[in-house]
Amino acid sequence: MDYKSLIDASKLPDVKTTIFTTIGNLARKNNAIDLSQGFPNFEADPKLTSLVSQALNNGHNQYAPMQGYYGLREIISHKITSLHQHTYHPENEVTITVGATEAIFTAITAFVGKGDEVIVINPAYDCYEPAIVLNGGVPVYLQLDAPEYKIDWTTFKKKITDKTKMVIINTPHNPSGTILTKWDMEKLEAILKPTNIILLSDEVYEHIVFDGREHESASRFSDLVNRSIVCASFGKTFHVTGWKVGYCVAPPELMSEFRKVHQFNVFCVDHPVQRALACYLKNASHYLELNDFYQKKRDFFLDGIKSSKFKCKPSQGTYFQLLDYINLTKEVDEVIGKRLIIENKIASIPISSFNVDHRNDHMLRFCFAKKQETLEKAVEILCKL
Numbered sequence: 001m002d003y004k005s006l007i008d009a010s011k012l013p014d015v016k017t018t019i020f021t022t023i024g025n026l027a028r029k030n031n032a033i034d035l036s037q038g039f040p041n042f043e044a045d046p047k048l049t050s051l052v053s054q055a056l057n058n059g060h061n062q063y064a065p066m067q068g069y070y071g072l073r074e075i076i077s078h079k080i081t082s083l084h085q086h087t088y089h090p091e092n093e094v095t096i097t098v099g100a101t102e103a104i105f106t107a108i109t110a111f112v113g114k115g116d117e118v119i120v121i122n123p124a125y126d127c128y129e130p131a132i133v134l135n136g137g138v139p140v141y142l143q144l145d146a147p148e149y150k151i152d153w154t155t156f157k158k159k160i161t162d163k164t165k166m167v168i169i170n171t172p173h174n175p176s177g178t179i180l181t182k183w184d185m186e187k188l189e190a191i192l193k194p195t196n197i198i199l200l201s202d203e204v205y206e207h208i209v210f211d212g213r214e215h216e217s218a219s220r221f222s223d224l225v226n227r228s229i230v231c232a233s234f235g236k237t238f239h240v241t242g243w244k245v246g247y248c249v250a251p252p253e254l255m256s257e258f259r260k261v262h263q264f265n266v267f268c269v270d271h272p273v274q275r276a277l278a279c280y281l282k283n284a285s286h287y288l289e290l291n292d293f294y295q296k297k298r299d300f301f302l303d304g305i306k307s308s309k310f311k312c313k314p315s316q317g318t319y320f321q322l323l324d325y326i327n328l329t330k331e332v333d334e335v336i337g338k339r340l341i342i343e344n345k346i347a348s349i350p351i352s353s354f355n356v357d358h359r360n361d362h363m364l365r366f367c368f369a370k371k372q373e374t375l376e377k378a379v380e381i382l383c384k385l
């Protein structure tokens, strides 16, 4: 077997083990407080886990429908109508996916072909680019500047060419913790209106928005909604990232193409979990209370590090907080990120890995979806640096 020639022809020659895995392993090896990876270290609501047990015991152990369990699609549709005043029909506009990751990969695979350009806004979550490249597409990057991470819509517009097939946005935004405002979404809508460009809107942190701000879903905007595939994640919303269940919504024409790929990619998603989620979602407080829940954690973290050398802009959404370490050291972020793990026993994610050409903006990303005692220990370490 000539492995070398196979590897030389790799479809993703530049992809290495993700920074999350590298940092996570280093954190475990050094027994560090881990604020690097984006998942909670506390348990999900026992009501939700017992609903899964019930579904298992009630025999929902065979394939779910390809599009997802109807009862779950129906309640998602109601949720979106009540939050964003747009109704997606559960029959042909809602699909349950293997987390948002599958929704994103499937959407890109369904629509992006050889030579198609896709606008990616950096810093960007790491699953967009490989999916574009695997499908022969060309990522076109728009790098935002720290610490504001604001999109300049004039610059954005200049990135559009007659080859642009898709634009990917992420609001609330991982890693910067910024959100797109109504004004931003209206700008985007006006720019895309005369085009045939698809919008892939990654809204996995839709229910984690702070200080009374609103999550401005693409579903809210009458022209955007007709061109958007909106992706969401129950993992993020219900503290169960390990379940990998999410969904996406789109107009029927886009959804039917999406499902052509979905059905041969995964066919369907974990059935008992879908049954449980359908039941759990009936109580809207289960997701509406998330803003407050995480805002308390963000505030505790920010209050705790007030006397530290870090500079920051409070996160507007997501469960991430960026900290600017320039007053501490001039080292590049990957170096200080690793040094903090080994010497100070605290792990975070260096932001250069999300930037174009690994640009170093002296920013580290800390995840505050952690137990109180974990946050207390983290704050203590950060204040001593």
Ligand SMILES: Cc1ncc(COP(=O)(O)O)c(C=O)c1O
Binding pocket: 038, 098, 099, 100, 101, 102, 125, 170, 174, 202, 204, 232, 233, 234, 235, 236, 241, 244, 245, 246
């Ligand atoms: C911005 C963003 N999109 C998508 C995902 C993937 O979500 P899921 O775990 O539901 O696949 C994540 C997970 O960290 C994320 O941060």
